[in-house]
Amino acid sequence: MAEVLLKDVVKEYGSVEAVKKLNLCCNDKEFLVLLGPSGCGKSSTLRMIAGLEDITRGQISIGGVVVNDTHPSKRDIAMVFETYALYPHKTVFENMAYPLRVRKTPGPEIDQKVRRAAEILEIESFLDRYPRQLSGGQKQRVAIGRAIVREPKVFLMDEPISHLDAKLRSHMRGELKHLHKELNQTFIYVSHDQTEAMAMADRIAVMNLGELQQFDTPQNIFNKPVNTFVAGFVGDPPMNFLPSLQTLEGDKWVLKFDGFTLKVSEKLRSQIIASGTKFQQDLEVILGARPEHIILKTERTSEEDMAGKIYITEPLGSYMIVDVMLGGERIKVRADIGFNVEPDDRVFVELPPDKIQLFNAKTSNSIIHPMDDVSGCAANGQ
Amino acid sequence: MHSSRLKQVRKGLVIGLFVLWTVVPIIFMISSSFKGTGDIFTLPAIGDWWGLMKFLFFFSASLTQFKEIFLHGPFLAHLLHSFVATALSVIISVPVGLAAAYALSRARIPGKKHLYFWVISTRMAPPIAVMVPLYVMWQTFGILHSMVGLVLAYVTFNLPFSIWLMRGFIDAIPSELEEAAYVDGKSRIGAFIDVVFPLIRPGVGATVILCSMFAWNDYLFALILGGGRTKTLPIGIGELASATSILWGQIMAGGLVMIIPMVVLGLIIRKSLVTGLTMGAMRG
Numbered sequence: 001m002a003e004v005l006l007k008d009v010v011k012e013y014g015s016v017e018a019v020k021k022l023n024l025c026c027n028d029k030e031f032l033v034l035l036g037p038s039g040c041g042k043s044s045t046l047r048m049i050a051g052l053e054d055i056t057r058g059q060i061s062i063g064g065v066v067v068n069d070t071h072p073s074k075r076d077i078a079m080v081f082e083t084y085a086l087y088p089h090k091t092v093f094e095n096m097a098y099p100l101r102v103r104k105t106p107g108p109e110i111d112q113k114v115r116r117a118a119e120i121l122e123i124e125s126f127l128d129r130y131p132r133q134l135s136g137g138q139k140q141r142v143a144i145g146r147a148i149v150r151e152p153k154v155f156l157m158d159e160p161i162s163h164l165d166a167k168l169r170s171h172m173r174g175e176l177k178h179l180h181k182e183l184n185q186t187f188i189y190v191s192h193d194q195t196e197a198m199a200m201a202d203r204i205a206v207m208n209l210g211e212l213q214q215f216d217t218p219q220n221i222f223n224k225p226v227n228t229f230v231a232g233f234v235g236d237p238p239m240n241f242l243p244s245l246q247t248l249e250g251d252k253w254v255l256k257f258d259g260f261t262l263k264v265s266e267k268l269r270s271q272i273i274a275s276g277t278k279f280q281q282d283l284e285v286i287l288g289a290r291p292e293h294i295i296l297k298t299e300r301t302s303e304e305d306m307a308g309k310i311y312i313t314e315p316l317g318s319y320m321i322v323d324v325m326l327g328g329e330r331i332k333v334r335a336d337i338g339f340n341v342e343p344d345d346r347v348f349v350e351l352p353p354d355k356i357q358l359f360n361a362k363t364s365n366s367i368i369h370p371m372d373d374v375s376g377c378a379a380n381g382q
Numbered sequence: 383m384h385s386s387r388l389k390q391v392r393k394g395l396v397i398g399l400f401v402l403w404t405v406v407p408i409i410f411m412i413s414s415s416f417k418g419t420g421d422i423f424t425l426p427a428i429g430d431w432w433g434l435m436k437f438l439f440f441f442s443a444s445l446t447q448f449k450e451i452f453l454h455g456p457f458l459a460h461l462l463h464s465f466v467a468t469a470l471s472v473i474i475s476v477p478v479g480l481a482a483a484y485a486l487s488r489a490r491i492p493g494k495k496h497l498y499f500w501v502i503s504t505r506m507a508p509p510i511a512v513m514v515p516l517y518v519m520w521q522t523f524g525i526l527h528s529m530v531g532l533v534l535a536y537v538t539f540n541l542p543f544s545i546w547l548m549r550g551f552i553d554a555i556p557s558e559l560e561e562a563a564y565v566d567g568k569s570r571i572g573a574f575i576d577v578v579f580p581l582i583r584p585g586v587g588a589t590v591i592l593c594s595m596f597a598w599n600d601y602l603f604a605l606i607l608g609g610g611r612t613k614t615l616p617i618g619i620g621e622l623a624s625a626t627s628i629l630w631g632q633i634m635a636g637g638l639v640m641i642i643p644m645v646v647l648g649l650i651i652r653k654s655l656v657t658g659l660t661m662g663a664m665r666g
Contacts, residue, residue: 052561072564079565085558089580102567146566
């Protein structure tokens with residue numbers, strides 16, 4: 001068992017609080033991704049788990065053992081660094097054999113394990129080379145190889161593929177996920193790339209400014225963001241935000257923005273009620289709509305369709321991104337490549353009421369998906 | 383085509399002049415040390431090129447001068463003093479310097495910058511500037527005219543230099559390499575031995591050579607702080623030129639003996655002076 005538990009972990013650099021009271025539970029054999037923009041504290045968190053940074057306050061345990069004061073060498077972890085950190089004076093074979101040599105593994109076993117790892121990573125033909133003779137992608141494989149030759153309790157990965165080119169990165173995403181399945185071990189992976197996180201993680205911990213924002217499955221992070229930060233960080237292109245007013249029109253709940261009125265659907269209404277939020281008259285809210293949920297039409301088919309004007313189109317092969325001016329707001333919509341429009345054309349926008357998100361404009365928190373136990377400890381599952 | 387040939391000629395000329403400037407005195411020293419006292423000054427006439435070749439290379443060699451310095455005089459004792467003083471000062475300065483350089487490079491110490499500047503500032507003043515205070519201090523401590531005093535004087539000057547030189551090399555080693563070694567199961571010292579040291583070996587080699595040269599070639603400290611019981615080679619050889627006579631042959635032979643250890647050291651360490659090992663091990 002190698003679950004990783006962070007309890008009220010704080011990291012301060014002088015007067016700067018890089019990680020604020022972080023509570024996080026990573027289950028045994030889980031692939032957890034720490035996701036956030038640069039400076040959000042995700043790398044500090046990983047380095048604290050590895051033991052490369054001291055913990056200012058709080059507690060970290062790996063496999064049920066508190067490791068606050070344990071040297072990294074005694075934590076039984078393996079780590080892949082952003083810069084790969086291969087030993088320049090050792091060959092690829094020796095780089096990968098090093099963790100085994102340190103543990104005084106017998107020679108034939110080292111040979112067998114290194115060759116097995118090299119086989120998995122398809123680097124058998126470079127074993128005699130030095131790191132300086134390898135390309136970025138090859139170095140990255142060797143760095144992973146060095147981590148997988150032994151069976152540590154936890155694999156820690158600090159943006160290991162962020163410096164590869166886009167094609168190789170997309171290939172490696174699949175490889176890493178496959179590796180996780182094959183090794184069946186706990187992975188904690190740091191990334192600033194939401195695509196990576198969505199593609200690989202069992203659960204994603206979204207961080208911002210040293211604070212955990214949401215800790216949930218990729219599906220829930222995408223569909224039930226707890227605040228505007230998570231909603232805006234995940235998804236490409238990101239969610240559209242429209243400042244609106246939640247109010248009553250007759251006996252119907254409506255959202256008003258920029259001269260448009262959107263009826264609150266029964267489902268949305270019941271969701272709001274279920275979340276325990278009381279309906280507030282004239283509450284300033286932010287309406288969120290993902291580009292892929294918005295429907296674009298050239299003809300008005302419903303009374304609720306909103307008239308807009310094409311700003312620009314970006315065809316991307318299999319689909320296109322259309323920028324539409326809706327009143328004073330510019331929104332992005334994902335449309336089929338066959339949707340034939342030109343800039344300044346008049347279009348109609350339909351926001352499916354069941355797919356929209358509502359955030360309190362003051363707190364930025366979701367009205368329909370309130371944050372509960374953010375640490376994910378109680379849920380204890382995926 | 384024409385200009386590139388001209389460039390070649392010019393380059394050759396510059397190199398030739400440089401070689402003449404640096405190598406001729408050494409050839410003169412070597413050939414003189416194998417001559418009898420009289421032969422050293424039988425200079426060929428101007429324009430007698432064959433005479434010059436004979437003077438520098440094709441003379442009848444003898445070991446008179448070497449026999450003289452080794453058999454009749456304190457030369458061997460001076461050689462031993464030089465060896466001991468140099469070896470001890472290097473054995474202290476380099477490892478201690480390495481530890482200090484590592485600490486200054488890696489540890490988070492408040493005021494580290496100032497500490498580092500203070501260390502190198504001690505090496506900025508010319509040795510002669512501190513000679514009088516050193517003399518008084520050494521006298522107070524009772525280590526004047528002793529090997530301990532001499533070694534300590536060399537360490538005083540070599541240590542800051544070795545800290546300064548090696549810190550640059552350690553700074554160039556990314557700390558992630560050490561962190562990788564920690565994660566792979568090594569302690570801080572283990573990571574230093576396995577990862578940092580092999581990578582900074584060229585720097586350590588250069589430091590050994592430069593510190594050795596400082597102590598080996600030193601005249602000033604040995605003259606003022608060393609005294610009679612710890613005379614080193616430079617002092618011993620210097621004394622061959624006295625008010626009554628200048629024993630050129632012995633001076634040349636002594637000089638030749640004196641440069642040999644440094645040349646040998648240089649050749650041994652040259653193997654590890656291969657830089658550029660870290661290139662390409664990190665990304666990019």
